Amino acid sequence: MTILREIIQHKELEVAEAIKCVPMDTLKLSSRPFPMRNFFQAVDQPGLQIIAEIKRRSPSSGDIQPEADPVQIAREYEEAGAAAISILTDEKYFNGNVEHLKRVKEAISIPVLRKDFIISEYQVLESYLAGADAILLIVHILKPKVLIHLYQVATELGLSVLVELNSKEQLKPAQALNPQIVGVNARNLTTMKTDINRCKKIFPFLPHLSLKVAESGISTIHDLQFIQKTGYDAALIGTALMQSSSPGILLRSLLKGVRS
Secondary structure, eight states, X not given: OOHHHHHHHHHHHHHHHHHHHSOHHHHHHOXXXXXXXXXXXXXXXXXXXXXXXXXXXXXXXXXXSTTOOHHHHHHHHHHHXXXXXXXXXXXXXXXXXXXXXXXXXXXXXXXXXXXXXOOSHHHHHHXXXXXXXXXXXXGGGSOHHHHHHHHHHHHHHTOEEEEEEOSGGGHHHHHTTOOSEEEEEOBOTTTOOBOTHHHHHHGGGSOTXXXXXXXXXXXXXXXXXXXXXXXXXXXXXXXXXXXXXXXHHHHHHHHHHHHO
């Protein structure tokens, strides 16, 4: 069994347990206590934008900063010039938590993306109520009808959706959504290996009008310049920043490298 399949199986059990604790009908009757921020507008700005990610661990890298304070990191990212914050909320494999998202949302003024393995409407509603301004939907793990349904639910709630793919074979279901934002993950989700050239190979086939985000495998100014030259509007960077002793300082340096 691949690590991805293991994660999805665990996520299915996790969602089922969450529904037992707080039923779907209860979520639907709940009110969002947080303001909505326009994730698309924040990222759709001149120059290459960076979505800075809070990631305490991962299956591919192991522990990164297991004790990192999400609020402190988020504040550093905002001060350094991040367009938005991405937060890994998966607990078992990434040492994250939906509560981290809530705390970060209250502490900063830029939009927040919930990055998780979202497979159900329940998680979309949960994201909305927790303060997310955007969610990630991964084409690789969703059947086309489920992808469409979750995309529609999210957009009806006012959430932005980053539709992620990592192969040309996934272009068709992604294009069917006419997505406002599309991301290309340089990581092979089966082997967990990254190849930044994947972003260049897929770029010409992406929906012309979509905001385009490059994900994974980006760690240096050279990588960012490569992504920018390819034509991407933004880059999502997590591991490289979190491995630094000063994530905010590194982010500021990377941004300077593509804007000077």
